[in-house]
Amino acid sequence: MPVSLSKPVAPSADKRWKIVDATMRRVGQHSRGLIETLHTVQEAFGYLDETALRYVALSLRVPLSRAYGVATFYHFFTLKPAGEHTCVICLGTACYIKGAPQLVDTVRRELGITPGETTEDGKVSVLSARCLGSCGLAPAVVYDNEVAGKVSPLQLKEQLSKWGRP
Amino acid sequence: MTASANVKTFQINGRDYSARAEETILEVARQNGIFIPRLCELEGLSTVGACRLCLVEVKGSNRLLASCVTRVEEGMEVTTNSERLERYRRGIVELLFTERNHVCSVCVSNGHCELQFLSQKLDITHIHYPYRFPKAEVDASHGRFVIDHNRCILCNRCVRVCDEIEGAHTWDVMGRGIDARVITDLNQPWGTSDTCTSCGKCVHVCPTGALFEKGRSVAEMEKRRNFLPYLQLMRGDQNG
């Protein structure tokens, strides 16, 4: 990609770039605002792809390799699009000793994937969380942003098969 | 402040030394021919205190201190070699050997490698910990240079020299923990990098055979680092 010294132009006419631009203006187009901007990109697009990283890096004058280094250091950021539904299994200590490993097993048996992966049809992404802070409800799972507590393998299985149906 | 207040007197291994207040223990040791092992520090680059090989004991401190980032202080009593320090240093070098795939007999840097030199100096004949045997790639897409991740010890010297001396910041580190590795630009083949100026500084600061010039065969890759103190001196003069 050719580099010019003027401010880079948004990769496409997609309105979401306006949101990204707004964040970059709020952080004063400063390299310090890299993480804030990446949060905005991920919120707007669901993930960080090469185009977005390049655009943000050039706009904030952050070296490309540094932007990539930051994006891959923080586990909250993802470089791949997520599935239609997401299921986050909490692996905090309380959840771990109250049966979270069995939930991971359930996912592996039902969907054939492990946390961090998405099913081939792009329907379900399974993630793990370090701790949701919902230890009183252990083991906890987040289905599409809704926290569910005291989840049994059977309940998880039902939810997954509900999503699996067309 | 008087000039004398800027000079510190202290002891290393029981002998008296004096140095300017801004100097580090490692710098003073080096000037006086006292050997302290290190892999991430290199004269002319900023210090990061990451390899932990230059740890020393300082009387009165219950922590071991990285001598590359610890400035001398009045009355300090430093020990650079003890049975305990030797044991830890051997442990750290052994861990480095298990992390990636270091095979000296086929390495371009055989005989010129800082990791190899240290293992000989520390008398490491056997690795106690299991090897990890990761699958690491070799990127030969650049016209003149190659990076072999099998031999990288993540000392970060390439990242620093590219940013601080060349000013290109082509290199950085991606991922974290045991999965961390050095990358060029957006984790793309080195040869496709927009920012690399092909200056070769990264190759010559690399302590192992991870970065080398194309066309070198086993044991042929000697690193030249004279440019570093030279550049530092020239730039210091311009700034001063």
Next chain:
Amino acid sequence: MTREELEQIANTERQSQASTAQKLNVCVAAGCLSCQSQTVKEVLEKGVARRGLGERCAVKGVGCMGLCSEGALVSVDQNILYKRVLPADATDMLDALEAGRPPVERLVCPTNTPFFQRQKKIVLENSGVIDPERIEEYIAACGYTALVEALTELTPAEVIEQVTRSGLRGRGGAGYPTGLKWSTVAKAVGTQKFVICNADEGDPGAFMDRSVLESDPHRVLEGMLIAAYAVGASEGYIYVRAEYPLAIKRLKIAIRQAEKLGLLGSNICGTRFNFRVDLRLGAGAFVCGEETALIASIEGKRGAPRPRPPYPAMEGLLGEPTLINNVETFANIPPILRNGGEWFAAIGTEKSKGTKVFALAGRVQNTGLVEVPMGITLREMVFQIGGGVPDGKNFKAVQTGGPSGGCLPAECLDMPVDYESLARAGSIMGSGGMIIMDETSCMVDVAKYFMDFCMTESCGKCVPCRVGTYQMHRLLETITQLQAAPKDLALLEELCDLVKHTSLCGLGQSAPNPVLSTLRYFAEEYKAHIERNQCVAGVCGQEVHV
């Protein structure tokens, strides 16, 4: 904002609160929200309106009431507590209320139990009582009076003097004296100074800070403001985990409200004191709880720690003097200034003053949040407040301090909970997570769990932590697969020593603690795994999960 204006807001709010005879407080903190408490609140509100009870009965959302395992929680007039309330229960509750009948028995949660009676609330005094989204309620509960007093009547040195006298120590884990930290930053020279609130609560099993932020965000802001005045800072950041959306939302609301009332911004309370606060979201890196890594992250970089000194108090954010305290530490500041340092110092033990908020979780009857005076014994925590181990199982260990802490066995139960005692026993106070384990937990498996945590959270900068945690995890895996040889145990101990003493930052230096503490108290379990291929708890040797 003057003292009189503050008083006026407080009085107006108190009058409006007094005009309704009965108050239904519904917990809308994260724990209860995932038990449909928002719907419960809406159903109650509709019910009250439909029955025309609006005059004498007010429904409001409040922060955490502590007993998270029994959510959704609803309190009536602060003296009846309903537990496990579902939207369908609203009718019965309102029937009883309307007819003046005794409360609905099947929902009543007894509050004369040690879980409620043994607590002493300072940090959590407003949690579960006030609406966290309204600054007026915080002000009616004496909020911001400490700030106004500090700004108008005390010099920065006098403020620091009170904090020093209180004996408050950092609640984030290490327990560094807060007054000393403040005076260091106050004395440091810089063109600008910063105050940072560390709300990157990363210990798995700890949710104290989240609860404080969700239940009483203004208390944290007030603490930061007082700190900024004391050390001479004009800018502040709250570094909060992106995983806590509700806490973020409430903090944003709180900041906006405080700005509107002139409690944040320029010339606060008509003085020359200026202070601005901004949020910075963490992005899933435990190591960012470490001060220097947190600063790197706020600067938009990889969260890798750097060697100290220089300490952030001298050279922190952008190279300027920076004060970093955690949420609970800041939350303690307003009451200390309101009541004086001596008042605080009278609570707790000789070296550990005040109270501490703990998150009780794991195999214990009452899981949730409790605030107790320092020095309480572990036995009281587990068996009285926690209500003991459920299902007739036997207590095995209590884990404190998260991945930097350790597992303490039954013989440690009579030990007082304070910084020194926990450290002597091989654990740490940490940020306040307390996880109880029974006989169904295998201590080697628990050690492996924490090592897996440290391995994935290692930033990868220094060799001992990066490779050492990997090697230790692999050895623990071999042991839990019942395939280890005696020499593996020796290697594990050797690595613990190496990583503990040579790592760059606290994460690496404390990574071996869960292994060391289980080796110290549960050596028999390791032996059984290695010598007899046996896991007493029946956890290991089966299919390996996670």
